[in-house]
Amino acid sequence: MTDQATSTIVPVKLGDRSYDILIGGGLIERAGQEIVSRAGKTMRAAIVSDETVAGLHLERLQAGLTAAGIESTPVVVAPGEQSKCFATLETVTNAILAARLERGDIVIAFGGGVIGDLAGFAAGIARRGMGFVQIPTSLLAQVDSSVGGKTGINTAHGKNLVGVFYQPQLVLADTDVLNTLSLREFRAGYAEVAKYGLIDRPDFFAWLEANWRGIFDGGPERTQAIAIACQSKADVVERDEFEMGDRALLNLGHTFGHALETATKYDSSRLVHGEGVSIGMVLAHQFSAKMNLASPDDALRVEKHLRDVGLPVSINEIQGQLPPAEKLMEYIAQDKKVTRGTLTFILTRGIGQSFIAKDVPPSAVLSFLKEKHPA
Structure with a gap:
């Protein structure tokens, strides 16, 4: 990590596909000059955003692009996970071509994780691949989905089952924009920050336990936490760009979480992605303890910290009726972490000691889900 002007720079080193993540204030206004300075030329741009982000920030972004000589065309879609679908993908790609x-x-991509996934997929397939820049506007997108090149949409069969690996050329994480997030959205993003500590950085998790209030209040701890999270992800992506090995560790909590999102039909009034990850990480630690892999005290510590920041930590906290445990197992079996029908989970031997567990017995998972299911 290096500092340049008022921004912290985290490089993602992928040979000829390498790029920088810039973290700091005022990056929306400076986006045009940052893009042109790296490209060495002006170009035209499609700005894919949602109605909420566009209403708050689009005018400033377009002004900055225009000042740098970049002509832009906005493509604005409905906010929410339900825009990650074939119909909206078609709308976005047609708008780019038009x-x-x-x-x-x-x-x-100018928005949260939904927009990043959707716009990145469109960039990867329009004209067989166009230039792509991420300007993530949520904490979750800044520390996770904007980095690493995973793009995609959801289907009735599950989350993110259709997509491509397509790296951005630049990521601009403007920390000022996080002040416009709702507390719920910020908390949801924080779940992904905590995830990096739980994967392999126990000292970072302990630091979060002591400093999370500064992150929420917008102090210097916020930029520090984002930079550490981005560096953590960059390190993993550099080792395993296409998720053939270590990168699967980034899915800690996601196999359970994605099943819960599918069960709620991606209804953000009931559950947003980061909340699903929060519950999923607690479940992963509890299941690890049940399998005698880790101490129950670790699961309690994870649960306490996530509850302290205001995140849900159990299936019981999801509003409305959920399908039975057997149906949740079907969603887990459909998840993209499944290889030839065998279950692969990210489990743990303790805080910061996550590992890839292959051939997890489905019967053990189902028994565990029945224990945790509110029904």
Whole structure:
């Protein structure tokens, strides 16, 4: 990590696909000059955003792009997880083509994780691949989904089952924009921050336990936490870009969490992604303890910290009726972490000691889900 002007820079080193993550204030206004300075030329851009983010920030972004000589066309979709679908993907790609953008032009993802996944997928397939820049506006997107090149949409069969690996050319994480998030959205993003400590950085998790209030209040701890999280993800992506090995560790809590999101039909009034991850990480630690892999005290510690920051930590906290445990198992079996029908989970031997567990017995998972299911 290096500092340049008022931004912290985290490089993602992937050979000829390497790029920088810039973290700091005022990056929306400076986006045009940052893009042009790296590209060495001006180009045109499609800005894919949602109605909420566009209403708050689009005018400032477009002004900064125009000042740098970048002509832009906004493509605004409905907010929420339900926009990650084939129909909206078609709308976005058609809008990019209708604007007569060429391969040398760029698609800018300007929003949270939904927009990043959707716009990145569109950038990867429009004209067989266009330039792509991420400007994530949620904490979750800044520390997770904007980094590493995973893009995609959801289907009735599960979350993120259709997509491509497509790296951005630049990520601009403007910390000022996080002040416009609701507390619920910020908490949801914080779950992904905590995840990096639980994977393999126990000292970072302990630091979060002591400093989370500063992160929520917008102190210097916020930028520090984002930079550490981005560096953590960059390190993993550099080792395993296409998720053939270590990168699967980034899915800690996600196999349970994705099943819960599918069970709620991606209804954000009931459950948002970071909340599913929070519950999923607690379940992963509890299941590890049940399998005698880790101490129950570790699961209690994870549960306490996530509860302290206001995140849900159990299936019981999801509003409305859920399908039975057997149906949740079907969603887990459909999850993309399954290889030839065998269950692969990210389990743990303790705080910061996560590992990839293959061939997890489905019967043990089902028994565990029945214990935890509110029914």
